[in-house]
Amino acid sequence: MPHYTELNIGPVHPSIHGIFNFKLILNEEIIQDVKVTLGFLHRNAEKLSELNLYADNIIFFDRMNYIDAMNMELCYLMSVEKITGIEPPERAQWIRMIMVELNRLAARLVGMGSLGLDLGMLTPFFHAFKEREKIQRIFTEASGGRQEVNYFSIGGVYQDFTEKIINDIRNFIDQFKKNLEDMYNMFIHSEIFWQRNQGIGIIEPELAFDYGVTGPAIRASGIPYDVRKDAPYLFYDKVNFDIPISHQKDNFGRFMIKVEEMRQSIRIIEQSLDKINDGPFFNPQGKKSLMLRIKGNGEAFSRVESDAGEFGVYVKGDNTTKPYRVHARSPGLRNLSLLPVISKGLMIADFIAVVGGLDPVVGEVDR
Amino acid sequence: MVATIKEIKIPKKPIPIIGSLETMYNVGRFMFKKPITTQYPEEKGEIPERFRFRIFLSPESCIGCTLCEQICPNHSIKMEVWEVEKEQGLVVETKRGARENLQNKRHIYPDVNFGTCTVCRNCEEICPTNAIYLTHQFEDARTRNSFTYSPQELARQEDDVIK
Amino acid sequence: MNLLFKLHQWFSFLGNYASYGIAYLIETIVVLAFVAISFIILIYVFRKYMARIQLRIGPNRVGKFGLLQLIADALKLMGKESILPKGRDDMAYKIAPIITMMSIMVSFIIIPYGGLYYFGNLTTTHSDITLILIFGILSIMPIGEVLGGISTRSNYAILGTLRGIAKDVSFEVPMLISVLAIVMVSSRSFVTGGSTYNSLSLAGIVTNEIIPYGIIEPLGLIVFFISMIARASYSPFDLSESDSELISGSTTEYGGMRFGLFYIGLFGMVYLGSFLVSLLYLGGYNGPVSSYFGFIFLLIKVIILVLIAFLIWLSLPRMRIDRFVQFGWKYLLPLAVINLIYAGFFVLYIR
Numbered sequence: 018m019p020h021y022t023e024l025n026i027g028p029v030h031p032s033i034h035g036i037f038n039f040k041l042i043l044n045e046e047i048i049q050d051v052k053v054t055l056g057f058l059h060r061n062a063e064k065l066s067e068l069n070l071y072a073d074n075i076i077f078f079d080r081m082n083y084i085d086a087m088n089m090e091l092c093y094l095m096s097v098e099k100i101t102g103i104e105p106p107e108r109a110q111w112i113r114m115i116m117v118e119l120n121r122l123a124a125r126l127v128g129m130g131s132l133g134l135d136l137g138m139l140t141p142f143f144h145a146f147k148e149r150e151k152i153q154r155i156f157t158e159a160s161g162g163r164q165e166v167n168y169f170s171i172g173g174v175y176q177d178f179t180e181k182i183i184n185d186i187r188n189f190i191d192q193f194k195k196n197l198e199d200m201y202n203m204f205i206h207s208e209i210f211w212q213r214n215q216g217i218g219i220i221e222p223e224l225a226f227d228y229g230v231t232g233p234a235i236r237a238s239g240i241p242y243d244v245r246k247d248a249p250y251l252f253y254d255k256v257n258f259d260i261p262i263s264h265q266k267d268n269f270g271r272f273m274i275k276v277e278e279m280r281q282s283i284r285i286i287e288q289s290l291d292k293i294n295d296g297p298f299f300n301p302q303g304k305k306s307l308m309l310r311i312k313g314n315g316e317a318f319s320r321v322e323s324d325a326g327e328f329g330v331y332v333k334g335d336n337t338t339k340p341y342r343v344h345a346r347s348p349g350l351r352n353l354s355l356l357p358v359i360s361k362g363l364m365i366a367d368f369i370a371v372v373g374g375l376d377p378v379v380g381e382v383d384r
Numbered sequence: 385m386v387a388t389i390k391e392i393k394i395p396k397k398p399i400p401i402i403g404s405l406e407t408m409y410n411v412g413r414f415m416f417k418k419p420i421t422t423q424y425p426e427e428k429g430e431i432p433e434r435f436r437f438r439i440f441l442s443p444e445s446c447i448g449c450t451l452c453e454q455i456c457p458n459h460s461i462k463m464e465v466w467e468v469e470k471e472q473g474l475v476v477e478t479k480r481g482a483r484e485n486l487q488n489k490r491h492i493y494p495d496v497n498f499g500t501c502t503v504c505r506n507c508e509e510i511c512p513t514n515a516i517y518l519t520h521q522f523e524d525a526r527t528r529n530s531f532t533y534s535p536q537e538l539a540r541q542e543d544d545v546i547k
Numbered sequence: 548m549n550l551l552f553k554l555h556q557w558f559s560f561l562g563n564y565a566s567y568g569i570a571y572l573i574e575t576i577v578v579l580a581f582v583a584i585s586f587i588i589l590i591y592v593f594r595k596y597m598a599r600i601q602l603r604i605g606p607n608r609v610g611k612f613g614l615l616q617l618i619a620d621a622l623k624l625m626g627k628e629s630i631l632p633k634g635r636d637d638m639a640y641k642i643a644p645i646i647t648m649m650s651i652m653v654s655f656i657i658i659p660y661g662g663l664y665y666f667g668n669l670t671t672t673h674s675d676i677t678l679i680l681i682f683g684i685l686s687i688m689p690i691g692e693v694l695g696g697i698s699t700r701s702n703y704a705i706l707g708t709l710r711g712i713a714k715d716v717s718f719e720v721p722m723l724i725s726v727l728a729i730v731m732v733s734s735r736s737f738v739t740g741g742s743t744y745n746s747l748s749l750a751g752i753v754t755n756e757i758i759p760y761g762i763i764e765p766l767g768l769i770v771f772f773i774s775m776i777a778r779a780s781y782s783p784f785d786l787s788e789s790d791s792e793l794i795s796g797s798t799t800e801y802g803g804m805r806f807g808l809f810y811i812g813l814f815g816m817v818y819l820g821s822f823l824v825s826l827l828y829l830g831g832y833n834g835p836v837s838s839y840f841g842f843i844f845l846l847i848k849v850i851i852l853v854l855i856a857f858l859i860w861l862s863l864p865r866m867r868i869d870r871f872v873q874f875g876w877k878y879l880l881p882l883a884v885i886n887l888i889y890a891g892f893f894v895l896y897i898r
């Protein structure tokens with residue numbers, strides 16, 4: 018007759034990314050069952066969006082996946098632009114694409130650094146955040162906001178790119194390539210890092226389909242599913258980049274995918290910087306002084322590849338200035354719901370590593 | 385020009401001990417790099433030009449149109465009656481001299497609650513007369529119950545606002 | 548001439564026994580003061596070192612270059628309300644940090660420090676079996692951790708303690724076997740080829756250690772160094788603490804100065820481990836030139852080892868507990884035994 022121990026991980030715990038609660042049922046150190054409790058950070062974002070103007074809701078989406086704010090804004094705006102019929106001009110699209118990829122880099126850096134911290138490596142975290150701070154400096158130059166940027170607006174972007182910003186991005190990219198490899202080397206040469214990640218948290222492809230897992234998690238299971246390739250938005254069909262996949266299925270594969278995607282993001286940014294053209298940066302129909310009058314009719318769903326996976330937003334308008342219904346499909350929720358299945362038989366230390374590898378952001382899981 | 389699918393190369397597994405030594409070298413060589421910290425109160429880093437925080441109001445140009453109240457996503461702005469000309473010591477300069485602001489017939493001015501303001505800059509964008517605007521100033525820590533700035537306080541510099 | 552006899556001579560007007568007593572007392576106090584001051588410097592150096600590797604500045608507000616930061620921290624810890632968990636085992640809870648701290652402090656009195664120019668030999672304990680003494684005292688230290696963990700009845704603390712016990716069991720056997728190899732090698736003199744005395748005392752081992760034993764038996768050095776990391780329980784092997792999994796492991800429920808004692812115990816063990824490695828394997832206070840400055844040579848070796856230890860702490864991830872137990876029994880133990888056999892052959896033939 019085994020003896021079970023209950024151990025609470027969270028809501029407040031050093032290695033939980035945000036606030037949620039796992040109740041681990043343990044037999045000695047082996048996990049028998051996991052009970053996930055969500056909802057500690059529920060902020061009513063979907064309902065609030067129904068009560069506010071189309072242009073105002075951007076800030077609620079900023080705060081969903083707060084480390085990947087640009088992608089959240091972009092997804093919402095793509096839906097809104099479909100139902101209001103305000104198309105962004107070409108330059109705005111390129112600007113959006115650069116910003117989104119920069120933010121993907123920033124979000125991946127957070128995930129990488131905190132994975133190191135979860136495993137007990139103290140140093141890579143600070144190097145990752147040093148780089149992230151440079152990205153946020155660029156965001157501040159462009160939009161005035163550091164993390165919750167509120168940069169995109171309906172039919173374009175809020176402020177134009179200046180020559181200085183483009184130079185800043187180029188300089189950043191130039192030095193980032195080297196720093197990324199430095200950080201990567203801090204992880205990959207250590208055999209303990211391999212031990213801690215290889216064969217841990219295996220997601221079989223069928224399981225991934227069943228649970229609707231997306232993002233690096235599904236690509237590490239060998240399925241080349243990426244919204245940027247399968248349903249290109251912005252100008253993702255005009256640039257060259259690779260979708261990395263791996264058949265490792267485990268936490269290590271996820272880490273490798275994330276690092277490789279950062280390299281691909283750099284490629285995308287470089288190509289976009291070369292291709293960006295002159296022209297208007299917003300559609301006059303959506304200019305800021307008309308914010309109070311933008312009306313939407315019909316319904317639309319759009320999706321983007323965010324940091325954790327496929328993020329989708331559904332918006333329905335009833336010909337008023339406020340949306341009738343807004344719904345967000347969060348990838349983090351799907352990835353988290355898989356946890357009880359894949360973590361049976363793992364040890365506590367592995368469990369922490371798996372949660373760190375899936376990097377859920379609670380703002381988006383709970384909305 | 386479409387995305388191509390690429391199977392990633394898994395690097396060679398490190399040799400025990402040697403791998404750890406390599407990691408130690410990779411980490412330890414940052415020992416002599418310059419630190420990146422900014423010692424905040426003494427040295428303030430350069431603030432980007434578009435950075436925005438503290439909201440100011442120029443009462444002489446506000447026309448009381450309440451657009452900023454309507455656009456604010458968090459309902460941080462409330463309109464408040466402020467009889468400027470009756471207040472002592474605060475003279476409103478308009479083009480026609482120091483006198484009542486004729487444009488603002490109802491004498492209503494915005495009152496901002498910084499506790500809920502998310503610095504989205506919508507109010508600045510929509511204001512037809514640029515009466516409400518955000519500035520670089522960001523050092524305005526307050527205690528819990530004193531986040532609300534009345535129009536009088538919005539028009540003053542931070543040091544003059546007594547809380 | 549050593550310091551003890553010098554002190555004894557100064558106090559000789561008190562009679563033989565009283566002057567010996569006072570001389571011992573004064574020397575012990577001097578050694579403990581040296582150890583306390585070096586703890587403060589050690590923690591300061593660790594924080595600065597960690598900061599510089601992580602591209603930060605580190606403590607620089609209290610005092611010049613933040614030198615007084617640690618004293619400020621200690622005052623803060625003392626001023627804190629000490630929160631006692633409900634349902635604790637009171638006696639065990641309160642005595643645990645003291646046990647950990649005391650065992651570290653006592654071990655420092657046993658270590659031979661070598662000579663320093665005018666003062667002569669600084670060693671306090673003149674015994675023939677200091678090697679056995681010091682490992683005996685070191686095995687008291689885990690008792691503090693175990694008591695502290697189990698007495699609080701917190702799940703995190705109990706899991707941390709169990710990990711700690713599993714860790715201790717799996718590395719102490721290889722550690723002692725590698726020490727045994729040292730005793731074997733040092734029981735024959737390099738010079739005369741005859742058997743030596745005092746091979747069970749640290750001072751005797753260092754005297755016989757004309758070539759550092761780390762060169763003669765590198766395997767033993769590796770095993771012993773890894774064991775010392777595990778004993779001090781920092782990063783690759785900080786299993787009883789595991790801050791990202793079990794909050795703070797066996798010390799989860801401790802606060803205030805009681806936690807401070809555990810914290811100082813951790814750094815003390817890093818320091819003590821470096822002393823032991825340099826005494827047993829790196830020649831101790833033997834240096835390339837005269838032995839007048841033996842203490843300085845010892846300190847230099849210790850400082851280098853401490854810096855290496857900190858670098859390991861900062862760069863490697865934590866091992867999983869089952870991996871560590873496997874590592875201990877499947878790799879460390881065979882390595883230690885191979886080293887022992889090799890030492891036997893060395894003593895018999897190669898010398």
Ligand code: SF4
Pocket residue numbers: 455456457458459460461496500501502503504505506507508
């Ligand atoms: S900047 Fe603040 S006050 Fe102005 S609209 Fe945005 S939230 Fe409201």
Ligand code: SF4
Pocket residue numbers: 445446447448449450451452453493494510511512513514515516
């Ligand atoms: S501040 Fe501007 S938007 Fe607000 S009431 Fe005055 S004029 Fe209108």
